[in-house]
Amino acid sequence: xxxxxxxxxxxxxxxxxxxxxxxxxxxxxxxxxxxxxxxxxxxxxxxxxxxxxxxxxxxxxxxxxxxxxxxxxxxxxxxxxxxxxxxxxxxxxxxxxxxxxxxxxxxxxxxxxxxxxxxxxxxxxxxxxxxxxxxxxxxxxxxxxxxxxxxxxxxxxxxxxxxxxxxxxxxxxxxxxxxxxxxxxxxxxxxxxxx
Numbered sequence: 001x002x003x004x005x006x007x008x009x010x011x012x013x014x015x016x017x018x019x020x021x022x023x024x025x026x027x028x029x030x031x032x033x034x035x036x037x038x039x040x041x042x043x044x045x046x047x048x049x050x051x052x053x054x055x056x057x058x059x060x061x062x063x064x065x066x067x068x069x070x071x072x073x074x075x076x077x078x079x080x081x082x083x084x085x086x087x088x089x090x091x092x093x094x095x096x097x098x099x100x101x102x103x104x105x106x107x108x109x110x111x112x113x114x115x116x117x118x119x120x121x122x123x124x125x126x127x128x129x130x131x132x133x134x135x136x137x138x139x140x141x142x143x144x145x146x147x148x149x150x151x152x153x154x155x156x157x158x159x160x161x162x163x164x165x166x167x168x169x170x171x172x173x174x175x176x177x178x179x180x181x182x183x184x185x186x187x188x189x190x191x192x193x194x195x
Contacts, residue, residue: 003070003144006078007061010142013085014054020093024103046159053152057139060148069146081141088134094120095127107167109174117182123191125182129164130189132156164188 060066073081096103098119102110120127136156140149171179186192 003072003078006082006142006144009082010057010085010139011061013089014058016089017092020089020096024096025105027101027103046155046162049155050152050159053139053148053155056148056151057143057145060143060145066145066147069148071144071146073141073144077141078144081138084134085138085142088131088138091120091127091131091134095131098127107163107170109170113174115171115175115178115182121186123186125168125186125188126164129160133160133189 056066098121099116102113102116104110124130133156136153139152143149168179168183175182
């Protein structure tokens, strides 16, 4: 399978991810009455860099501008990347569907916020972050370019490390023992083998 097919699979996945998230973005913009746990400058910068990493991938797919930084992986690795990417997109869709109107791009507790513990949230606490981890593993296998592939992983790692502890602290502060109990029976990114 030529490299070009993997790049266009990645681009198609970006379109799918946008379609998944767009209604949630629109609903979030209309919502009021949320208690926000403000973004730090570092988290905002990392989120902007994540966006740039995705723009670089799109540029690489649609133009020859970044071709000087191309590399090749074996076809089997590209196929594995495609499979991981499909799972990432499914998990992104399922976690949005299960979280519903509680989704927010920022850390916040909305009016009437309830703890999501059904669907994929019954197995793991952070399925959207798990989806993004799968995404950044797949991206360098599909977008085989040093500028457009691996940087997504380099940006997502510190974003995850900075944001998730703050999110869990906010949820513990708001939900207390209910969230503590939820933490004890679910894994952060992968399901627990024993509950």
